[in-house]
Amino acid sequence: MIELLSYGAFFLTVALTYAIICLGLNVQWGQTGLFNVGVAGFVAMGAYTSALLTTPEDPVRFGGFDLPIAVGWLGAALMAGLLSVLVGLLTIRLRADYLAIATFGVAVVMQLCALNLEPLTGGPFGIGFIPRPFGWMAEDRLTFGLLNLGLVVLTTLGVYLALERLLRSPWGRVLRAIREDEQAALALGKNAFAFRLQAFAVGGAIMGLAGAVQAHFIGFIAPENYVPMLTFQVWAMLIVGGSGNNKGAVLGAVLVWAVWAATAALISAVVPPELQARAAALQIVMIGLAICIMLLVRPRGILGEVRTVSRHVHEASGKK
Structure with a gap:
């Protein structure tokens, strides 16, 4: 029973870190229509920034400032947001397909930097000894897992509530107006470039925060953690x-991670060890199949976006 509860806490913790990344992507794509396929790069920026700020001093690697975890998480969000601004200034005017290519290039560059800047990032060996929240409770796996889960739940809830308030504000309505009809928004005097850049920066900062949360939960990061598969x-x-829909972003993260974890467990239990590397491709197939089924059955996802033309129209029709 204890083992089951420990695994449940671990599963939900990982799923919710992905939910935070999804919330960031939802600001960029779901609300603004920015096609970012370089998610892994912004997550990596957050993870490495927080690791460098919070790990103990290391004589063979720059960094190791041994700062509190909260400082590392804040630094991760700021650095990922700054990276988003720099990338956005160069690419945000591109059409969706060209923006996708440019952001994918950013993710590849970030991974190559993590791999080759060994004095800074540890290179292929990565960065270890990243402080873990409640690390002093690590021997009690259940308590440690539940405490970490509680912290990640609070972080996810905080990001969710902040985004809900932000996206229901005039700023959020402008983002959706630009997504739906940019020319109409421009005619009303809205600076589409500035609003898109702001949305790109907010989404990137949230992804960086999620990268930091993942890094401190696992305690180790390496370039192979941030391959394009993460973006997929x-x-x-x-x-x-x-x-x-922010609720949909969180729900989708939990469901898809459940499919990923279940197929991994099935492969480990059924497939011989020498064939498991090839059979791991079945995970991608299962996720792809789930997407196809979802697009056929519910093209807008399980919890699609709730679109309101005008609250006055809803009031007149008796809807709330």
Whole structure:
């Protein structure tokens, strides 16, 4: 029973870190229509920034400032947001397909930097000894897992509530107006470039925060953690849950991670060890199949975006 509860806490903790990434992508794509396929790069920026700020001093690697975890998480969000601004200034005017190519390039560059800047990032060996919240409770696996889960739940809830308030504000309505009809928004005097850049920066900062949360939960990061597969997973989560809906982003993250974890357990239990590397491709197939089914059955996802033309129209029709 204890083992089951420990695994449940671990599963939900990982799923919710992906939910935070999905919330960031939802700001960019679901609300603004920015096609970012470089998610892994912004997550990596957050993870490495927080790791460098909070790990103990290391004589063979720059960094190791041994700062509190909260400072690391804040620094991760700021650095990922700054990276988003720099990338956005260069690419935000591009059409959706060109923006996708540019952001994918950013993710590849970030991974190559993590791999080759060994004095800073540890290179292929990564960065270890990243402080874990409640690390002093690590020997009691259940208590440690539940405490970490509680912290991640609070972080996810905080991001969710902040975004809900932000996206229901005039700023959020402008983002959706630009997504739906940019020319109409421009005619009303809205600076589409500035609003898109702001949305791109907010989404990137949230992804960086999620990268930091993951890094401190696992305690170790390496370049191989931030391959394009991470981007595919996050997009699958958002599509399945419902683009444009923050609740859908969270739900999609939990469901897709459940499919990923279940197929991994099935492969480990059924497939011989020498064939498991090849059979791991079945995970991608299962996720792809889930996306296809979802697009056929519910094109807008499980919890699609709730679109309101005008609250006055809803009041007149008797709807709330």
